[in-house]
Amino acid sequence: MESSADQIKQNNIALMGSDLGTIYSELWQEVGRMFSNWQEYVSLFGTNPERIELLNNAAGHFFRTVQDGLWERTLLHLSRITDPAQQGKKKNLSIHSLVEAITDIALKSKVTASIARATEKCAFARDWRNRFIAHADFDLALDQSAQPLAPASRLQVREALEAIEEVLNTISTALQDATTRFSEMALLNSGEDLIYLLEFATRKKEEREKRFESGQYTEEDLADLRPRSI
The missing domain is CATH 1.10.287 (Helix Hairpins)
Structure with missing residues (x-):
């Protein structure tokens, strides 16, 4: 019998404590959405040339719009989930939010290191978010000798997603003796x-x-x- 999102959240709170269990549960859902969006992208546009040809012949303009939308949404997700826990007076829900909610010193150290790796893996996505997706960099838009956007590839996205998955699994392994393979979830x-x-x-x-x-x-x-x- 499958558990509802609320039941899973209550179980996490029971095993992790109120603060950590609540933050972890919301991030788990967010990461699940990230992976599902990326699975759709790869399924449609990253499987084989024959599939691309099929989509182009069926409705090339439409599917190019879908491709760009899924790509930008994925980079936006990677940026958002690795934002600082707080910017000024505004709090963000990100993997950095987990650190202050962890009371075990050894686990906090492991998670902090894991978050640092994930944030580094997502640096390219943040450049795209800051200068192209969320904002239109003036020099970049007008091609006035601007610094090019950071290289971005499907491999980089996959490695970034795996690094974020590792953050959550570092916590769940320690407190639940369980891990999640988000890429294996059925759509x-x-x-x-x-x-x-x-x-x-x-x-x-x-x-x-x-x-x-x-x-x-x-x-x-x-x-x-x-x-x-x-």
């Missing part, structure tokens, strides 16, 4: 389902075109050519 109604439907539709379209070329088309083939309102 329902995902991009993989869309790929299947597009492949099916493409095959049907090719079969229909062959029937038209041979003059053996059907009334249903003709009906498929008429615009429909949904």
